[in-house]
Amino acid sequence: MSVIEITTFRLTEAADEAAFLSADQIVQAELAPREGFLRRTTARGDDGVWLVLTLWRSATNADDSAQTTFEDPAAAAFTEIVDGTTVETERYRALD
Numbered sequence: 001m002s003v004i005e006i007t008t009f010r011l012t013e014a015a016d017e018a019a020f021l022s023a024d025q026i027v028q029a030e031l032a033p034r035e036g037f038l039r040r041t042t043a044r045g046d047d048g049v050w051l052v053l054t055l056w057r058s059a060t061n062a063d064d065s066a067q068t069t070f071e072d073p074a075a076a077a078f079t080e081i082v083d084g085t086t087v088e089t090e091r092y093r094a095l096d
Contacts, residue, residue, distance in 0.1 A: 023077035052078025
């Protein structure tokens with residue numbers, strides 16, 4: 001059963017949106033070859049809250065990726081731009 005992971009956050013006050021989008025593309029490229037990765041998309045709400053939706057083949061695949069993603073140097077620029085105090089992640093099991 002696939003897993004839908006939803007992460008919401010705000011950028012830091014000093015963040016440059018273009019730099020964030022570039023860092024986001026790098027993170028996405030790093031995830032693509034990982035086992036169980038299906039799809040990822042990023043969106044911004046009118047209120048300034050960002051959302052990253054990632055689909056995984058299984059919860060194990062999502063867990064394995066979570067353990068290594070932020071150790072990856074490619075993710076460093078992403079995490080520096082995101083306001084860590086605003087990050088919320090939830091997971092759901094897909095029913096189809």
